[in-house]
Amino acid sequence: MSVENAPVVDVDEAAIPVEKKMYYRFESNDKKEFRVSELAIQQSETLNRLVEAMGYTSEDVENKPAIAIENIDGKTLKLVFQWCEHHKGEAIPVDDGSVPKIVEIPEFDAKLMDIDNGLLFKLIWAADYLNIVQLLNVSCKKVANMAQGKTPAQLRRVYLLPSDEEDEAAKRAAQEAQDPRAREVEEEFEERKRQGGNSFF
Amino acid sequence: MKLFNFPLVVLDNILKQIPYGNLFLISLCSKKSISMIQMVGWKHIKEILYIIGIHEESEKGVVFIYIVDKLKNRSEVFSMQAFSFTMRGSSEITIFDKKTRWWHPYETHPFEIFLLGDDIFLQKIYTQFDNLFGKHAETTVEQLYTICPKKFLPIHLNIVRSHYRGVGLNPNYTYDLKDLEDYFESIPEQEYVELNMAKMNTPLNPDSKFFNASRLVMFYSENNTEHILENFKGENICLLNANFQCEWIIVQLKRWKSKEGYLGLKKLYIKCSLSFDFNSMDSEEFEKELNMKTLPPSILPPVVELTQMHGLFPAEVTIPTYITRNDGIVALLSVTLGMIVLSVRNFTEEEMLEGNCIE
Numbered sequence: 001m002s003v004e005n006a007p008v009v010d011v012d013e014a015a016i017p018v019e020k021k022m023y024y025r026f027e028s029n030d031k032k033e034f035r036v037s038e039l040a041i042q043q044s045e046t047l048n049r050l051v052e053a054m055g056y057t058s059e060d061v062e063n064k065p066a067i068a069i070e071n072i073d074g075k076t077l078k079l080v081f082q083w084c085e086h087h088k089g090e091a092i093p094v095d096d097g098s099v100p101k102i103v104e105i106p107e108f109d110a111k112l113m114d115i116d117n118g119l120l121f122k123l124i125w126a127a128d129y130l131n132i133v134q135l136l137n138v139s140c141k142k143v144a145n146m147a148q149g150k151t152p153a154q155l156r157r158v159y160l161l162p163s164d165e166e167d168e169a170a171k172r173a174a175q176e177a178q179d180p181r182a183r184e185v186e187e188e189f190e191e192r193k194r195q196g197g198n199s200f201f
Numbered sequence: 202m203k204l205f206n207f208p209l210v211v212l213d214n215i216l217k218q219i220p221y222g223n224l225f226l227i228s229l230c231s232k233k234s235i236s237m238i239q240m241v242g243w244k245h246i247k248e249i250l251y252i253i254g255i256h257e258e259s260e261k262g263v264v265f266i267y268i269v270d271k272l273k274n275r276s277e278v279f280s281m282q283a284f285s286f287t288m289r290g291s292s293e294i295t296i297f298d299k300k301t302r303w304w305h306p307y308e309t310h311p312f313e314i315f316l317l318g319d320d321i322f323l324q325k326i327y328t329q330f331d332n333l334f335g336k337h338a339e340t341t342v343e344q345l346y347t348i349c350p351k352k353f354l355p356i357h358l359n360i361v362r363s364h365y366r367g368v369g370l371n372p373n374y375t376y377d378l379k380d381l382e383d384y385f386e387s388i389p390e391q392e393y394v395e396l397n398m399a400k401m402n403t404p405l406n407p408d409s410k411f412f413n414a415s416r417l418v419m420f421y422s423e424n425n426t427e428h429i430l431e432n433f434k435g436e437n438i439c440l441l442n443a444n445f446q447c448e449w450i451i452v453q454l455k456r457w458k459s460k461e462g463y464l465g466l467k468k469l470y471i472k473c474s475l476s477f478d479f480n481s482m483d484s485e486e487f488e489k490e491l492n493m494k495t496l497p498p499s500i501l502p503p504v505v506e507l508t509q510m511h512g513l514f515p516a517e518v519t520i521p522t523y524i525t526r527n528d529g530i531v532a533l534l535s536v537t538l539g540m541i542v543l544s545v546r547n548f549t550e551e552e553m554l555e556g557n558c559i560e
Contacts, residue, residue: 034525099245099270106545118203136214143202144218148308151294152229159204161230 022058025066026081032074033066040084043092045131071129083112083135092133103141103175112141183201207235216241221268221334222279222311228333229296238333242428245270246338248362249331260284260318262349266330268338277311278330281323283353286315320352322489327355330496334486340391344559348380351387375400385411392416401425407432418508419443421474436467437510442474447482450541451490454534457543458491458526470507487536491524496559505533505544516544525527525550534558 023035027045041047050067054060069077086108105113114119120139127136146158155161162170204212204304214490216224216238238523248269255262269275274371286302294303296314299322305312316323329338337359342354343364378401385391391414398421405411405428412429412552416437419426428447430438450471456462463469473482487493496502503523520533520542535542546559553559 019275073342087403097245099217099243100220101214101240103218121202124207136211137218138212140214141218143204146202146410147219147223147227149305150223151303152226153295154333155223155227156230159202159227159240161204161234162229164233167233198297 022061024056024061026077027066027068028072028077029068029070030074030076032077034077035086036081037085037088042087043084043087043090043132043134044080045092045133047130069130072126073120073122076126079112079115079119079123080126080130080132083109084132086112087134090134090195093137095133101137101141103137104139105138109135109138112138138197203551204492209240209553212237213241218310219286220278220311221276221532225279225330225333226296233283235329235484236367236461239557242336243334244337246285246334247271249335249338250275250341250343251327251355252343253354254346254347255283255349256347257318257350257353262353264316264323264353268334269341272505274504278375279311279314281326283323284318285372286317288315291315297322302420315487321414322348323353324355324357324407327358330356331358333422333474348377348384351380351384354384354558356384356387356388360388363391364395364397366395366397370484373404378403378405381411381441382406383457385409390414390463394418395420399419404428406557434465438466438469440471441508443471443476445471448488451487452489452541454491457532460527466543467545468505471541473539474505482536482538484536487534488522493522493534493536494520496523498559500553503533505535505542507542515540520544523550531559 020040022040024041026034026036028034038051041051046183054067056064072080080119113123115123120142124136124139124143127139147155150158156163204215208409209217215269219227224238230237242484246268250265252265252267253262255264260283261283263282264281266278266280267275268278270345286306290303291302291304291313292308294301294314300314300318301322302315302560303312304315314326328371339362340355340358340360341362341364342360343366345366348365365381365465381401382405385477386409388410393416394414395418399420403423412432413435414433416439417429417433417435417436418441419429420441426440426443427445429441432455453462457466504519506519507515518535518540520535522535523531525531527552529551529554531547531548532543533552534544546553548556
């Protein structure tokens, strides 16, 4: 996809200092490309370190291939970068170890996270992978809020918590699924030994 | 939303944002849920406080569970109505395979569970809660209004502090000492015991483990106080709003001097009530009877910290005078209007004067 056709995340250009006005290009695992301001990238420790290490100039950014983020899809990455652009320049919270964590979900974030559970799950994964502390905090808060006012039976459904019986059954199934392969490996090893090989590999 | 599919660091973040009460309810879903919640560690929880006021005969009572963090912040987790379930707006809930009712009018507020008088059910809840959050926490039990039947108390937990608060519904309630003794026999020796507005029907057995508590605070105690003090074997005694005869206090201090009692005592703090006869408090009599001495000018009078309670009393006092035990051990002694402070040091008078130091 060309840069011209890439989805551009809303940017408040007036809020960006002149010297920071550089846009990096990122590509999701389904080949969607995004242009993200340098200031917004600072919300992600992972991406910030990456672009620092690359040391791109403005020309490099335009001429070199987009930076691939291979394990996040376009739909999720769009939400991530929208969040980063909206919160660019904000201080990154430091975990002071206080429990329970006091996290407020701002209106913008609440709207952004008004999505189905599947996408929310991916967003949390992405926030964790890209190390975006505050996005992780607010998205986890959204999941935490799902517990409010629920009975154990309802909580089981909300969080898809298996019962002890289901856990046992899953454990047995996993063992059974693992055993045939273990047997295969063993048989292969025995066969090779019979053929006179010294090493399994 | 499969909670178990999140990486541990994410799970930790989510769990730390779920209120403790909701975590308790999640823990009821499976053994794996329990392990998941325990995984967080909850090192900041320093105390789990159970406030219990249950009167079985009248079928009235309530249990509150609080968590106290390392900064002494106290937050209510949930409460339990011991008997009734007539609360309008309550709904059905199944806990430990038992169908009961619960009430949660506001999602963000602590909820209330109805126990229906089932003490075994209550004990299971205590155990589960301690299992989840009690690893680094001490257990305090505070009994309100009455002495609760033992079967409603978490006596199988490692209780280190016990409070009795007679304040409130029934100011004329008299503690049945047999119940009190029975309670202290069921639990380890206490680090801290507090009796508040305590009236007692008979003297406590001098052999009761009650007297082995390390610290004892009595507040507005009306009778039996002298007997309790005479038999106390712990380190710290604090009597607030007390009412005594000065002669009796002098006798007790003489017992300390002659090592006839209070062998483990480190600090005694008595603050007399307003009904105390302040005119009877003659500091000269104390000085004469106890052979009180003043520290030499070369030794700076030390500051002694006092037990704080409701912010009503001074937090510290500077004491320039002392008495000595018959083995030479020094105790700073302050006798002012309506207040007596004794602070036992771990050196002799000779050592103090030689070292020219009180610390």
